[in-house]
Every structure is written in structure tokens, then in C-alpha cells.
Amino acid sequence: xxxxxxxxxxxxxxxxxxxxxxxxxxxxxxxxxxxxxxxxxxxxxxxxxxxxxxxxxxxxxxxxxxxxxxxxxxxxxxxxxxxxxxxxxxxxxxxxxxxxxxxxxxxxxxxxxxxxxxxxxxxxxxxxxxxxxxxxxxxxxxxxxxxxxxxxxxxxxxxxxxxxxxxxxxxxxxxxxxxxxxxxxxxxxxxxxxxxxxxxxxxxxxxxxxxxxxxxxxxxxxxxxxxxxxxxxxxxxxxxxxxxxxxxxxxxxxxxxxxxxxxxxxxxxxxxxxxxxxxxxxxxxxxxxxxxxxxxxxxxxxxxxxxxxxxxxxxxxxxxxxxxxxxxxxxxxxxxxxxxxxxxxxxxxxxxxxxxxxxxxxxxxxxxxxxxxxxxxxxxxxxxxxxxxxxxxxxxxxxxxxxxxxxxxxxxxxxxxxxxxxxxxxxxxxxxxxxxxxxxxxxxxxxxxxxxxxxxxxxxxxxxxxxxxxxxxxxxxxxxxxxxxxxxxxxxxxxxxxxxxxxxxxxxxxxxxxxxxxxxxxxxxxxxxxxxxxxxxxxxxxxxxxxxxxxxxxxxxxxxxxxxxxxxx
RNA sequence: GGGCCCGUAGUUCAGCUGGUUAGAACACGCCGCUCAUAACGGUGUAGUCGCAGGUUCGAAUCCUGCCGGGCCUACCA
Numbered sequence: 001x002x003x004x005x006x007x008x009x010x011x012x013x014x015x016x017x018x019x020x021x022x023x024x025x026x027x028x029x030x031x032x033x034x035x036x037x038x039x040x041x042x043x044x045x046x047x048x049x050x051x052x053x054x055x056x057x058x059x060x061x062x063x064x065x066x067x068x069x070x071x072x073x074x075x076x077x078x079x080x081x082x083x084x085x086x087x088x089x090x091x092x093x094x095x096x097x098x099x100x101x102x103x104x105x106x107x108x109x110x111x112x113x114x115x116x117x118x119x120x121x122x123x124x125x126x127x128x129x130x131x132x133x134x135x136x137x138x139x140x141x142x143x144x145x146x147x148x149x150x151x152x153x154x155x156x157x158x159x160x161x162x163x164x165x166x167x168x169x170x171x172x173x174x175x176x177x178x179x180x181x182x183x184x185x186x187x188x189x190x191x192x193x194x195x196x197x198x199x200x201x202x203x204x205x206x207x208x209x210x211x212x213x214x215x216x217x218x219x220x221x222x223x224x225x226x227x228x229x230x231x232x233x234x235x236x237x238x239x240x241x242x243x244x245x246x247x248x249x250x251x252x253x254x255x256x257x258x259x260x261x262x263x264x265x266x267x268x269x270x271x272x273x274x275x276x277x278x279x280x281x282x283x284x285x286x287x288x289x290x291x292x293x294x295x296x297x298x299x300x301x302x303x304x305x306x307x308x309x310x311x312x313x314x315x316x317x318x319x320x321x322x323x324x325x326x327x328x329x330x331x332x333x334x335x336x337x338x339x340x341x342x343x344x345x346x347x348x349x350x351x352x353x354x355x356x357x358x359x360x361x362x363x364x365x366x367x368x369x370x371x372x373x374x375x376x377x378x379x380x381x382x383x384x385x386x387x388x389x390x391x392x393x394x395x396x397x398x399x400x401x402x403x404x405x406x407x408x409x410x411x412x413x414x415x416x417x418x419x420x421x422x423x424x425x426x427x428x429x430x431x432x433x434x435x436x437x438x439x440x441x442x443x444x445x446x447x448x449x450x451x452x453x454x455x456x457x458x459x460x461x462x463x464x465x466x467x468x469x470x471x472x473x474x475x476x477x478x479x480x481x482x483x484x485x486x487x488x489x490x491x492x493x494x495x496x497x498x499x500x501x502x503x504x505x506x507x508x509x510x511x512x513x514x515x516x517x518x519x520x521x522x523x524x525x526x527x528x529x530x531x532x533x534x535x536x537x538x539x540x541x542x543x544x545x546x547x548x549x550x551x552x553x554x555x556x557x558x559x560x561x562x563x564x565x566x567x568x569x
Numbered sequence: 570g571g572g573c574c575c576g577u578a579g580u581u582c583a584g585c586u587g588g589u590u591a592g593a594a595c596a597c598g599c600c601g602c603u604c605a606u607a608a609c610g611g612u613g614u615a616g617u618c619g620c621a622g623g624u625u626c627g628a629a630u631c632c633u634g635c636c637g638g639g640c641c642u643a644c645c646a
Contacts, residue, residue: 376639
């Protein structure tokens with residue numbers, strides 16, 4: 001058995017994430033982690049909140065809290081909603097942890113020893129009334145090209161022009177609206193990424209199995225030439241800048257840039273986990289200490305690819321230490337919301353907590369993964385969601401399990417019946433399932449979620465198909481043993497359908513398997529031949545009554561939700 | 570501006586390195602079943618594969634141009 005280190009891109013601390021964030025990284029990572037655990041691999045699934053940066057400071061300000069308390073509160077909210085969504089992190093850490101502070105400082109100092117750090121002084125917009133430096137996009141003004149009045153300092157949303165904050169006409173702070181801005185010189189640490197370009201390129205060249213999206217983004221950056229990149233900021237909230245373990249002179253009021261410390265949190269969160277559980281984290285992250293037999297899989301949205309394929313590897317390689325780098329990388333596109341993006345800041349779309357108020361996690365998990373944005377952005381619409389849930393979960397899986405159980409109650413006293421032997425119908429079912437199982441395992445292995453979902457569904461559908469052909473309700477009068485064999489096979493098939501659905505539908509799978517008295521925890525991924533799998537339940541074993549697994553989503557609900565959340569006018 | 574991706578049945582999508590009548594799911598029609606949440610099964614209708622050229626014995630598949638949509642472009646994370 002192998003060892004899998006799985007990370008999901010870190011959700012930013014501000015606010016509970018929307019379904020787009022969930023579908024783009026945390027959820028596919030969870031499905032994969034569950035699959036690998038079921039296969040019996042040793043899995044460490046890591047996520048964390050990304051807590052530093054300007055938005056966190058501003059969020060705290062708005063909430064009337066100090067930044068630490070604000071992050072404490074937001075972290076707890078996110079951890080709770082992730083847990084309720086069934087995201088099975090082995091550890092959900094915080095980039096503001098002591099461990100991350102220490103590792104971030106460690107990396108920076110190592111990079112400096114390697115000659116990859118340089119102090120540079122650059123002009124930066126300073127807001128006198130906000131008493132802070134402003135990131136480019138926190139400066140607003142009139143676009144010099146098209147005259148749009150709310151252009152941001154980095155780009156005009158109206159005409160698309162790439163801007164510098166000083167280009168803006170009548171610039172003002174996006175935070176306070178104040179126009180009292182000035183340009184001040186400020187000194188920052190720059191990471192000389194350009195010196196690592198060849199190393200990174202060779203590494204990307206070798207990463208043949210990355211998805212095209214990831215490779216093309218990485219190559220684009222490399223082809224344009226890696227630039228030295230500022231890795232510190234003029235902020236209060238973040239990892240303090242040190243030199244030889246002491247506050248770095250001239251940097252007392254500065255911290256590391258959030259994008260420098262955030263990926264390091266993957267490692268630090270592992271250290272948090274280790275400290276909390278008494279485990280050892282180096283065997284996951286340092287090549288000589290066990291990392292060389294770890295398969296490291298990263299999940300992220302497409303916006304994050306450059307940081308994972310270029311920036312973070314520069315940090316790791318540049319340290320000169322034998323850190324583990326990503327082996328397999330899954331980059332997803334966006335789930336879109338009625339022609340636009342989900343937006344946390346504008347509260348556009350459905351958020352994880354709201355989703356759970358409407359329906360249990362498995363409904364969302366299924367639809368988001370069956371329609372995962374793998375090759376392109378995929379649209380979330382209420383009617384799609386309704387249709388997908390009703391057709392797949394209610395009609396196919398829920399109905400199949402229900403009719404099998406109910407028939408067993410009516411005719412076999414809710415016991416796995418003995419008697420009868422498989423005939424031609426069963427043999428052809430075995431053959432079909434062997435092929436489905438092979439394909440399904442391959443799709444999970446390749447992290448192709450839509451295909452895996454479609455194959456999972458095909459297994460459920462095979463159940464309804466089989467039942468219809470076997471028609472034990474007709475056979476039972478004339479040939480009781482044949483009916484017994486049919487029901488036994490169908491009961492086992494319901495179990496199998498539940499088992500293979502577990503990565504997508506962890507709650508439902510457990511509910512079904514508990515009712516059938518299946519005891520293995522954690523669940524095993526089926527590897528045996530279908531002929532064996534469909535006769536696993538001990539004959540005579542009782543089957544507990546099962547309530548309906550899924551309820552139909554009604555048109556009236558869709559109308560109501562559309563009105564409440566927008567979209568589908 | 571530069572780069573990348575996408576445009577295939579009403580809808581969401583498969584179609585790898587070009588090769589018999591272009592596939593699936595959903596929706597829709599018809600038939601069947603009654604164990605089941607009017608769910609299930611069978612079957613059928615449905616596509617000039619964005620447009621225009623080109624290469625080829627042969628292109629949805631390769632090349633060029635155009636149209637339409639999306640994404641990335643380094644100080645939001």
C-alpha cells in the first residue's frame with residue numbers, strides 16, 4: 001500500500017466559502033482522499049485557512065474585532081461547515097499558527113543564505129487617512145483609457161486595461177474613499193525567482209502527467225521569464241520578518257506576503273497535526289525521511305496554478321533542502337453562477353452554510369462532482385441541480401435501494417434470503433459489473449470526477465435494470481428459490497452501489513451499509529470479482545428498515561430558492 | 570496587446586495520436602412492469618459536429634483565417 005499526501009488549496013479566512021470554492025478544490029480533494037483511504041492506502045489529507053493579508057485586516061476592522069479574534073471566529077465557522085459537508089481533513093490548520101511562522105521564517109532565511117533574496121526599494125501608494133500602504137487593487141480611480149470611474153489600480157474592469165495605480169485619474173482609497181494618497185518608497189524582500197527558472201522548467205518538463213491547464217499556465221510564466229517577486233508587505237498581520245531568528249532591521253513593521261507563507265502552511269499544517277496527535281510530520285515532507293515514497297497530490301482552482309507550479313517550488317527548491325514536491329496535480333476550472341462568477345465579497349451565489357440549510361451534504365456533493373468543472377467552467381443552475389439530484393439520487397439510487405429493501409420486507413421478512421443459484425441473468429450482470437468497477441477505479445485513480453460519477457451511476461442503474469429483468473415479484477409464486485437468489489443478488493448490489501458511492505456520498509453510503517449490517521470501517525474499495533461481491537452478505541442476516549434516502553426536490557422549492565438566491569429569474 | 574481553452578442532438582457533455590451508419594445522460598414520444606419516492610425497464614425521434622477555406626483516398630478529429638464565449642497575464646487571495 002502506498003502513502004498519499006493530499007492537499008486542497010487553502011480557503012481564505014474571510015467568510016464561509018461558496019459552492020464554487022468547494023467544487024474547485026476542497027470537495028474533489030475529499031473525494032480522492034476517501035477513495036485512497038478505501039483502497040487501504042495511508043492517507044494524510046491536509047487543509048487550512050489562509051489567514052494573512054489585507055482582506056483579513058479589513059474584515060476584522062469591519063467586524064470590530066482585532067485580527068486574531070476575527071480569524072479565530074472565521075476559522076471556527078469554516079472548520080464547522082467543512083466538517084458538516086463531510087470534508088474529511090486529517091487536519092484543518094491555520095496559516096497563522098506558530099508552526100507556520102517558524103517554517104516561513106526558516107524558508108526565508110534559507111533562501112537568503114542561498115543568495116535568492118534581495119532588498120529592493122519601490123514606490124507604493126500610501127493612504128494617509130487609512131494610515132496604510134494600499135495594494136494596487138485597493139486603489140480606485142478613473143481609468144485613463146476609457147474614463148470608467150471605478151477602475152482598480154491594477155486593472156480597469158470596464159475596458160480591461162492593465163494599469164498602475166499612479167495612472168488613475170483622481171485616485172482614492174477603496175477602503176475609506178479618501179483621496180489623500182501619496183507615493184512613498186518602501187523596502188521589501190524580493191525572491192529572485194529568475195535564478196531558479198531553469199530548475200523549475202526542468203521540473204515542469206518532467207511533469208508529463210499534469211493536466212494541460214496546469215502545464216500551459218506554468219510554461220506561460222516560464223516563457224515570459226520569471227521575475228523577482230516581493231515576498232513581504234507593509235502590514236501588521238502576518239509572519240514577522242526575521243534575520244538570524246531576530247526581527248530583521250528595517251522590517252519591524254512588515255510581514256511576509258500571504259502568498260509566500262500560504263503554501264508553506266501545507267507543511268506547517270502537517271506539523272500542527274503532528275504536534276496535536278503525536279505523529280511525525282517529516283516523513284511526509286522530507287525526501288530522506290520518508291517523503292520519497294509519498295505520492296503528493298494537490299488540488300486547486302485554475303487561479304492557483306502558477307503559485308503551485310512555480311512560486312512554491314521556487315521556495316522549496318531554493319531552500320536547498322530535500323523537500324517533497326507535488327507529484328500529481330489536479331487543477332479545476334470554475335463553477336459559474338448564472339453567467340458570472342460566484343463572489344465571496346459580493347455575496348453572489350450559494351454559500352456552504354446556506355446550502356446545508358437547504359439540503360444535506362450528499363445532494364450537493366453529488367451534483368457538484370457529477371458536473372465538476374474539469375475541462376471548462378461549468379454552470380450551476382437551480383434547474384440543473386434539481387434535475388441532476390432527482391434523476392440520479394432519487395430515481396436511480398434511492399429508488400433502487402428502496403424497492404429492494406421493501407420487497408425484502410414484504411416477502412422475505414427483511415432477511416438476506418438463502419436458496420437458488422445464479423443463472424444466465426446473474427452471470428451477465430457479473431460481467432457488466434466487473435467492467436464498470438474496472439472503469440470506475442481507473443477514473444478515480446486518474447482523478448476524473450465526472451467520469452467516476454457517471455460510472456458510479458451506471459452501477460446503480462444496473463441495479464434497476466437487473467431487478468426489472470429478474471422480476472422476483474413475478475417469480476416468487478412459481479419458483480421461490482429463483483426469487484430468493486434474485487433478491488439476494490439485488491441486496492448485495494445495493495451494498496456494492498453504496499460502497500462505491502462512498503467517496504461522493506459518504507453519509508448515504510454509511511446509512512445504507514449500516515442497515516445491511518456491513519461492518520468494515522473504514523470502508524474497503526471493492527476489488528473482488530462481481531460474482532464474489534454480489535454474494536457477500538451472510539444469508540439469514542437481517543436488513544434493518546431504511547427510510548427514503550433522498551427526497552425529491554420540488555419545483556416550488558426551486559422557485560423559492562431562485563427567488564432567495566437570485567438567478568433563474 | 571500577448572497566451573491558453575472552449576464552441577458536437579432541446580440541455581449537460583464523451584468522442585485519444587484522422588478510417589465502417591457521430592455516442593451517453595437528462596428531457597421528449599411510444600410500449601411494458603407494478604417490488605418501488607407516478608419512481609423502474611425496453612424502445613424510438615433528434616445533430617449540414619460555430620463559419621469559410623485547405624491537406625488527404627478519407628476530417629468532428631490535422632492546418633489557416635474568421636465569428637462567438639471563457640480564463641490567465643505576476644501587489645486580491
